[in-house]
Amino acid sequence: MxxxxxxxxxxxxxxxxxxxxxxxxxxxxxxxxxxxxxxxxxxxxxxxxxxxxxxxxxxxxxxxxxxxxxxxxxxxxxxxxxxxxxxxxxxxxxxxxxSSGRPAPGRAFLEYDLDDYSGWLRARLDAPGRWDRVKTCLAATPTCSDLNQTAAAGDAATAQGFFAAAWLSPLQSGCCKPPTRCGYTFVTPTYWISPVSPAADPDCAAWSNEEAKFCYSCASCKAGLLQxxxxxxxxxxxxxxxxxxxxxxxxxxxxxxxxxxxxxxxxxxxxxxxx
Structure with a gap:
């Protein structure tokens, strides 16, 4: 017993x-x-x-x-x-x-659409004041600075090399650069020149070359985060x-x-x- x-x-x-x-x-x-x-x-x-x-x-x-x-x-x-x-x-x-992840013309990396994700997840990000706190936190992470360092250490420091970089994480693709559809001109992975006639898209207007802003206010950033x-x-x-x-x-x-x-x-x- x-x-x-x-x-x-x-x-x-x-x-x-x-x-x-x-x-x-x-x-x-x-x-x-x-x-x-x-x-x-x-x-x-x-x-x-x-x-x-x-x-x-x-x-x-x-x-x-x-x-x-x-x-x-x-x-x-x-x-x-x-x-x-x-x-x-x-x-x-x-x-x-x-899930999401769609090829962009002339790009090896994928871009992401917020509407592809579950309503429950999107609601977690869209709660009052929630995204302001999240994007401030993301801006304090090395996500985008790592993108610059990796690009400089490899062959992605040029436009051709960057566009062929399939290794971008969803978060880097969504938050550290403007969406391809906006037509920005590449200078560095996190510095882009605005087109003369920007696309009528909230994400295109939200992009900033300032390190604290980048595309953290973009829907593409939320989509990259969810991916x-x-x-x-x-x-x-x-x-x-x-x-x-x-x-x-x-x-x-x-x-x-x-x-x-x-x-x-x-x-x-x-x-x-x-x-």
């Missing part, structure tokens, strides 16, 4: 260990400049990971010290957390299902989905082991009473 409870404790401890990838995914998201500016997904992921860790340790302690009330609380809490984790993984998959977020969220979502499946399997084994331990205990008490 003691061995059965030790097995339950070990299984519950394994559930606690499964929180580590979830917490790591949340921390990784928080270290990405775009996610650090938006702050939507990383904190729910970290909070869920910490909750799974706490529940797993509580369940392990309850089994080790044979505290049925704590074990029952663990079973209820862990089931809720597994469902929450699976629900979050499904939600992230759903809101990132839409960047999509790639990072999809990678984190794989971890969430796999972890939820593993936790469900461990939870099922833990329920079986707990039931076996309780059955053995009842049988032992019956035998003691009979003798």
């Amino acid at each position: 003691a061995l059965n409870y030790l097995a339950v404790a070990a299984i519950n401890f394994a559930a606690a260990l499964l929180s580590i990838p979830v917490i790591a995914a949340g921390i990784w998201l928080s270290t990405q400049p775009d996610n650090a500016c938006v702050q939507i997904l990383q904190w729910p992921v970290i909070a869920l990971g910490v909750a799974v860790l706490a529940a797993g340790l509580a369940g392990s302690a309850g089994a080790f010290w044979r505290l049925p009330w704590l074990l029952l609380a663990y079973l209820v809490a862990m089931l809720a957390l597994v469902l929450a984790l699976a629900g979050l993984a499904a939600f992230v998959f759903a809101v990132t299902a839409s 960047n977020l999509r790639g990072e969220w999809r990678r984190a979502d794989i971890i969430l989905a796999v972890d939820a499946a593993a936790l469900l399997a461990v939870y099922a084994v833990g329920c079986y082991a707990f039931r076996t331990a309780k059955t053995d205990e009842l049988f032992r008490r019956y035998r003691q009473g009979y003798t």
